[in-house]
Amino acid sequence: MHRLIFAVLAALFLAGPAGAAPLCGELGFSGLLAKCNRGEPIEITLSSGKPLGKGAIALQSGAYYEMRITADGSAELALTGAPFFRAIWMNEIVINGIEVRPMAIDSLEFDEAGTATLSFIAIKPGSYEVKIPDTSSDSQKVQISIQ
Structure with missing residues (x-):
């Protein structure tokens, strides 16, 4: 009983x-990918000598997000952040209308101007950063926390 x-x-x-x-x-x-479970889009700009973003980003674990990474073509630039990319479930990466469904990524590199859109669900709480590799300036990285 x-x-x-x-x-x-x-x-x-x-x-x-x-x-x-x-x-x-x-x-x-069942609603993880539902429209009501979507957070605000994340905008990151890759441009020589300009900041990546507008400050720290706070995400909610279990929520769906889109990260739009736009390169202006001013330099060949990459964006790294393996710890962050391991803390999310990647739905897809869309580049020039081509959808890629990866298990994981370490970085994205832009040789020319263009946009890549990553859609994902934030999973593992913690503090992370994505940055331009081999740079030390705070403006060349974005702090991301998953709560």
Whole structure:
């Protein structure tokens, strides 16, 4: 009898808000890619001598995001951040209309002007950074936290 009561209470607890998707409320885990579970787009600009972004970025674990990385072609630049890329579930990368569904990435390099759009779900809480490799300036990196 105690096991039955425990099982019912556990089922009620898991079916409540604790098991729901972060931004959707009642959709549950089936709603991870739902429109209501999407955070604000993240804009990153690769340009010689200019900052990557407008400051630190806070993401919510379990929410869906798009990161638009735009290179202006002023220099051959890359964006690295393997720890961050390992802390997310990558849905796809779209480059010139071509959709790539990778298991993981370490970096993206732009030889010419263009845009790559990464869509992902933030998973592992922590503090991360994406940056232009071999640079030391704070403006050449973006701090990203997953909460």
